[in-house]
Amino acid sequence: MRVSTSQIFDSGYRGIGGNQFDLFKLQNHLSTGRRMLAPEDDPVAAAQALVVTQSQSVNSQYLTNQADAKDRLGVLDGQLQSLNNLLQHVRERVVQAGNTTLTGADRSYIADELESRFAELLGLANGQDATGNYLFSGYQGTLKPFAQTTTGANYQGDEGVRLLQVEASRDMPTNISGIELFSRIMNGNGTFQTSASGNVLPVPAPPAVGAVNTPPNLGTAIIDQGSVRDVTAWNAALAATTALAIPATTPQQYRDLELRFSINNTVTPPVTEYNVFAIDKVANTSAQLNAAPLPYTPGQAISLSGLTTTPADLGISVSISGNPADGDSFRLSPSVNQDVFTTLRNTINTIRTGVAPELNAAGTVIGGISSIEYSNRLAGNLQNLSNALENVNRMQSTVGARLHELDALSNTGEDKKLQYSTSLSALQDLDYTKAISDLTRKQMQLEAAQISFKQTSQLSLFSIL
Structure with missing residues (x-):
């Protein structure tokens, strides 16, 4: 085969150029530390690396969201702890105020302090985060959630829950609505509330609503x-139409039971007895449930069962200590939601009312209620404060569980982050040992090509003639 001089030069050019290009690519690989500089270097690995990179980016965003959620819940947890401490202190002061031997001035000091605590409570309820959004206003982050009233405070926010996606299938609540924390608190024991409803003599009729x-x-x-x-x-x-002899049209929250006491003087010694009445607070009517008066023993639990109209056990009982007067009565009302502001305001009002005879500085009687009535009212308020505190504790547990879950998700996310980095390293990172070996080989090939081209290019018939 005849080989022309131009073919010799073309072949030498292509060989040197190819080796120079390969050497250039190897130098780029070594300088970047990457074995793939373009998808054509390894199409399969490039496609896998793209999938891993996208997953890594999503995981990084989840980690950022988790950190953000931790910050928000951390602020919320601090606010709840302050609220817990506040209610604990208020309860201590109410217990102290229950001492009926205190003077009017002593109770006034306690009431003044509780007024300050009320303002502090309102401040906590209207607390803001670092960005200026209100913590307990639901979705209405820029709206102050609570406005003070004469009876407590009104909620102006909503029940919205602010969610932050912290995992592919997990949206983390980062707030608590004010109505859930401060307002949705059942009074009494959570099922019913007891109170001294007054002496029914001489007219044994229930009071109007309120x-x-x-x-x-x-x-x-x-x-x-x-x-x-x-x-x-x-x-x-409560739900039955005949159990308490109350029409079905009367809402359950207006169906009360009342224990009315009487003194039976026909026997010696006289015996204290009681009757149980079902009260319809809408129709303002009452119906006696037991056929005959029941004997009263101080301190003994009164189980509301075995009644004529309701032979089934009502499932509740109360205990009354002391000696009721003829006509004294006690009310059992179904529990309803009562916000903590109303509870604290009622408590302050009870303490300010004081124990009769309440005197002013001049020694003039200005009011007061009996020590027994005072104790009954204060006991009910104390129970409602305990319910509010229990609700705060429950919310703290909820926030703590969320923070614990975020810690677990963060640990998993960090593990994923490491796995993605390892996978990307295996797909993209350069094997320096192999690359340096290839670089040395390419350098030798280039030098050999250059030397051979030099020698071949000098071959000519004229040089030997």
């Missing part, structure tokens, strides 16, 4: 907060 019987109880009896043995039985009795 009204209070006068005069108050005249005896020394104090009722506890009651206990629930079977909440299903109690709810069934």
